[in-house]
Amino acid sequence: MPWLLRVKKKFNAAHFLTNYHGKPEPLHGHTWAVEVFLKVHTLDEGGMGEDFVEISKFLDEILPDYKLLNEVFDFSPSAENVAKWLYERVKERYPTVQKVVVWETEDCGAEYFEV
Numbered sequence: 001m002p003w004l005l006r007v008k009k010k011f012n013a014a015h016f017l018t019n020y021h022g023k024p025e026p027l028h029g030h031t032w033a034v035e036v037f038l039k040v041h042t043l044d045e046g047g048m049g050e051d052f053v054e055i056s057k058f059l060d061e062i063l064p065d066y067k068l069l070n071e072v073f074d075f076s077p078s079a080e081n082v083a084k085w086l087y088e089r090v091k092e093r094y095p096t097v098q099k100v101v102v103w104e105t106e107d108c109g110a111e112y113f114e115v
């Protein structure tokens, strides 16, 4: 039976949607929150599927902290698009990733997963 491991991170970044109801959104910032979900089927001798610390470090390496997302990405940086980008990056390192959630605010976010 598998386990689903979860790791959360926050980062700060500015963005604007390039076409928000027909025009660019004003530039603004968020403390974004992300959560990745990894499926594991086996544990090591210490009882770990994957080391939370390593997953966390990997996220620190790739998350665009204190950046303007419109300069980092060649797509409109909505929560949906950032979730897809992050899923693809995480999958390169952790092929058993199941889902990535990106929260733009405490109340609004997007999940990306494959069906």
Ligand SMILES: Nc1nc2c(c(=O)[nH]1)N=C([C@H](O)[C@H](O)COP(=O)(O)OP(=O)(O)OP(=O)(O)O)CN2
Pocket: 016, 017, 025, 077, 078, 079, 080, 104, 105
């Ligand atoms: N499906 C999506 N809808 C919206 C996204 C998105 O990424 N996916 N993004 C935005 C804006 O970027 C914006 O950040 C929404 O947040 P906010 O401006 O904070 O929303 P509010 O106006 O409700 O919050 P206030 O604090 O009252 O300004 C919009 N939609």
Ligand SMILES: [Zn+2]
Pocket: 015, 028, 030, 104
């Ligand atoms: Zn926003």
